[in-house]
Amino acid sequence: MLKVENITKYYGDFLAVDHLSFEVKKGEIFGLLGVNGAGKTTTFRMIIGLLEASSGTITLNNHPIDYTLTDKIGFLTEERSLLTKLTVYEQAIYYGVLKGMKKETIEKKLDEYLQKFHISEYKNRKIKELSKGNQQKIQFITAILNDPELLILDEPFSGLDPLNVQLFMDVIKELKKKGTSIIFSSHRMEHVEMFCEKLVVLVKGKSVLEGNLKDIKKAYRKKNIHIISESLDLQKLEKVPGVIGVEKNESEIIVKIESQENAKDVFLFVKQYDDVTKFVVEDATLNEIFMEKVGVFYEN
Amino acid sequence: MKTKLKFLIGQSLKKKTDTKWFKIANILIFILLIAVLNMDRLISFFGGDFQNTVNVYIVDDANAYDLFKNNFDTMASSLEDLGNYKVEKSSKSIEQLKENLKEEDEIIVHIKPSLNNFIEVDTYSFDPLDMLTLQVLQSSLNNVKSTLVIKNSNMSEEEIAALTSNVDIHTTVTNPKLDENAEGKDILSSGLILVFIIPFFLLITMLTQMIGAEINDEKSTRGMEIIISNVSPKIHFLSKIISATLFVLVQAGLLIFDVIVAFMIRKMLGNSFISSDVSGFIGDTLAMIKNTGVLHLLLQGLPIILLLFLFSFLTYAIVAGVLASMTTNIEDYQQLQTPLMIILMVGYYIAIMASTFQGSLFIKIVAYIPMLSFLIAPVIYLLGQITIWELLLSTILCGVVCYLFFYFGLRIYKVGILNYSSRNLWKKIFKSMKEK
Numbered sequence: 001m002l003k004v005e006n007i008t009k010y011y012g013d014f015l016a017v018d019h020l021s022f023e024v025k026k027g028e029i030f031g032l033l034g035v036n037g038a039g040k041t042t043t044f045r046m047i048i049g050l051l052e053a054s055s056g057t058i059t060l061n062n063h064p065i066d067y068t069l070t071d072k073i074g075f076l077t078e079e080r081s082l083l084t085k086l087t088v089y090e091q092a093i094y095y096g097v098l099k100g101m102k103k104e105t106i107e108k109k110l111d112e113y114l115q116k117f118h119i120s121e122y123k124n125r126k127i128k129e130l131s132k133g134n135q136q137k138i139q140f141i142t143a144i145l146n147d148p149e150l151l152i153l154d155e156p157f158s159g160l161d162p163l164n165v166q167l168f169m170d171v172i173k174e175l176k177k178k179g180t181s182i183i184f185s186s187h188r189m190e191h192v193e194m195f196c197e198k199l200v201v202l203v204k205g206k207s208v209l210e211g212n213l214k215d216i217k218k219a220y221r222k223k224n225i226h227i228i229s230e231s232l233d234l235q236k237l238e239k240v241p242g243v244i245g246v247e248k249n250e251s252e253i254i255v256k257i258e259s260q261e262n263a264k265d266v267f268l269f270v271k272q273y274d275d276v277t278k279f280v281v282e283d284a285t286l287n288e289i290f291m292e293k294v295g296v297f298y299e300n
Numbered sequence: 301m302k303t304k305l306k307f308l309i310g311q312s313l314k315k316k317t318d319t320k321w322f323k324i325a326n327i328l329i330f331i332l333l334i335a336v337l338n339m340d341r342l343i344s345f346f347g348g349d350f351q352n353t354v355n356v357y358i359v360d361d362a363n364a365y366d367l368f369k370n371n372f373d374t375m376a377s378s379l380e381d382l383g384n385y386k387v388e389k390s391s392k393s394i395e396q397l398k399e400n401l402k403e404e405d406e407i408i409v410h411i412k413p414s415l416n417n418f419i420e421v422d423t424y425s426f427d428p429l430d431m432l433t434l435q436v437l438q439s440s441l442n443n444v445k446s447t448l449v450i451k452n453s454n455m456s457e458e459e460i461a462a463l464t465s466n467v468d469i470h471t472t473v474t475n476p477k478l479d480e481n482a483e484g485k486d487i488l489s490s491g492l493i494l495v496f497i498i499p500f501f502l503l504i505t506m507l508t509q510m511i512g513a514e515i516n517d518e519k520s521t522r523g524m525e526i527i528i529s530n531v532s533p534k535i536h537f538l539s540k541i542i543s544a545t546l547f548v549l550v551q552a553g554l555l556i557f558d559v560i561v562a563f564m565i566r567k568m569l570g571n572s573f574i575s576s577d578v579s580g581f582i583g584d585t586l587a588m589i590k591n592t593g594v595l596h597l598l599l600q601g602l603p604i605i606l607l608l609f610l611f612s613f614l615t616y617a618i619v620a621g622v623l624a625s626m627t628t629n630i631e632d633y634q635q636l637q638t639p640l641m642i643i644l645m646v647g648y649y650i651a652i653m654a655s656t657f658q659g660s661l662f663i664k665i666v667a668y669i670p671m672l673s674f675l676i677a678p679v680i681y682l683l684g685q686i687t688i689w690e691l692l693l694s695t696i697l698c699g700v701v702c703y704l705f706f707y708f709g710l711r712i713y714k715v716g717i718l719n720y721s722s723r724n725l726w727k728k729i730f731k732s733m734k735e736k
Binding site for chain 1: 301303304307308311315517518521522523524525526527528529530531532718724
């Protein structure tokens with residue numbers, strides 16, 4: 001499907017993307033992660049054809065991406081990319097026709113999605129009159145109107161409340177089922193964890209972590225143990241071999257350990273207390289992995 | 301891509317014309333043009349002091365009443381409805397007349413003999429005399445005095461007539477190349493042709509503003525990224541240029557329509573005092589256009605002139621589009637637009653000077669410079685200063701430059717429309733010029 005091979009992008013002397021390679025298969029959701037300025041948007045722009053790579057190749061279904069292929073791509077930019085003086089209907093027609101769609105198809109699709117996102121009443125309202133969240137919905141709808149084969153989502157959940165985030169997620173999952181390949185970028189790691197099967201973490205344009213999310217998590221040695229107990233002596237717990245840190249929130253205690261092997265020592269310590277109602281060993285969160293992998297580069 | 305180009309042109313044109321402000325502006329232009337071209341009728345319709353008859357009471361102590369009345373009536377009659385006067389000799393004394401002087405439309409003129417100056421005059425009026433009345437009065441009295449002086453010198457009637465008449469000047473020009481209607485052409489070039497240039501000046505201003513605002517709007521909302529990910533910058537650029545040029549042509553068509561309707565209304569309303577003069581002027585001008593051979597030249601060169609206008613509109617649209625792509629907001633664009641306006645002004649002033657500096661080599665050279673040529677070349681062509689072939693050459697040059705501007709401008713446009721920073725702007729521009 002989408003194949004990015006060894007691409008590099010220079011802005012003058014500045015290296016924005018450094019020999020990046022990845023592949024997104026049909027019906028796969030791929031995460032492109034990184035802090036601000038890591039090169040995510042530049043990569044998206046190269047995929048969509050807005051920027052030319054200094055070196056390397058990008059192909060969709062084994063063809064270099066040009067204007068004959070961009071009709072099959074949906075793109076949701078990080079910033080608002082709507083023509084705010086147009087109505088929702090006019091905007092959909094505008095972007096839809098540019099995607100090579102017929103007006104009748106656009107109208108039908110638009111009505112379906114407006115209903116799905118509970119904003120049918122805004123069809124003839126000017127975009128500038130809509131709230132930030134509703135503008136984001138319109139932007140998302142215009143990106144998926146053409147049933148894209150490849151969908152690029154750059155921070156799709158910005159400005160959305162949790163209910164609407166869920167709504168977006170449901171639609172993204174539907175698209176995945178239909179076979180749309182999705183590249184997804186977000187600063188919210190919990191969102192990435194929820195749907196990305198594969199990911200790349202960029203630091204200063206270079207990949208520092210890549211692969212299947214499950215494999216990445218497995219390969220990451222550090223684990224978290226979630227415990228519920230009122231009487232647990234946290235100071236003693238911190239001294240158990242392999243324990244890196246102990247955090248307590250309102251409902252539970254989270255013990256960070258060096259590796260899976262240390263879980264046994266923690267369990268032996270915890271079982272001395274008779275009010276323990278939960279003891280679950282989990283992989284580290286993507287956020288923790290991200291912080292560690294990316295943090296190292298910024299500390300250096 | 302052709303469908304997308306058509307769609308973008310349609311959308312862009314719709315965006316400019318399918319707005320309430322476009323409609324309101326054109327309704328206002330329509331009303332104003334009708335008003336301007338029928339201003340004399342409007343003034344007459346509403347009336348005013350200028351329609352009142354001014355009573356001029358003469359107290360004549362110098363035996364000059366008949367002379368004065370003849371002179372004054374002749375002058376006043378040439379004013380049409382700008383001033384109506386009734387001259388009357390009064391037997392009342394100045395004091396009696398002054399007592400009744402309470403109306404604004406009454407003047408007392410006391411003509412008295414003078415030892416050194418033949419006559420002297422006192423005037424009395426309720427309000428200060430207006431400039432027109434004062435001038436008529438002054439001229440009439442000067443004539444009266446001259447006549448009195450001549451009569452006093454015992455000259456015969458024939459001698460007096462010969463003295464006051466103009467000297468006949470019979471001119472003979474030996475230059476065989478000189479157009480026999482050169483004088484008429486001068487009048488046309490100094491007035492009428494320039495009046496026709498003004499709308500083009502305004503249309504170009506409108507064109508550059510429209511294109512700049514639209515591109516900046518798309519850039520500032522980042523809608524540009526979505527658009528350019530679906531259509532090439534070339535198609536996008538072309539759509540902007542074509543739609544802006546089409547808009548200007550639509551606007552020009554509407555202006556022509558407005559003027560035709562205004563003249564039709566004028567014809568329907570018939571002649572008024574002043575309008576007979578205006579109609580006469582229009583008739584004279586049309587006759588002058590025909591007689592001087594300008595009409596023939598215009599008809600012959602019209603396709604080339606229209607092509608030159610079209611190329612010039614396109615060139616301005618291309619330059620405006622490139623400038624707009626380089627800027628990140630409308631304020632920056634407006635600053636960059638200023639030099640463009642100055643170029644237009646230069647063209648306009650050179651066109652004005654063309655009739656004064658006839659045969660100027662400099663003006664001829666400038667008539668070949670694209671972006672200026674559309675203002676100058678047609679004027680000097682109609683004045684007979686360049687041939688139709690030279691006009692054609694100027695048009696071809698404009699066409700070639702238009703193409704070159706598009707070719708190299710597109711390179712800048714490609715980079716500019718996706719550039720959101722003014723940092724290293726000129727470096728980026730020069731670099732983009734070298735890239736294909």
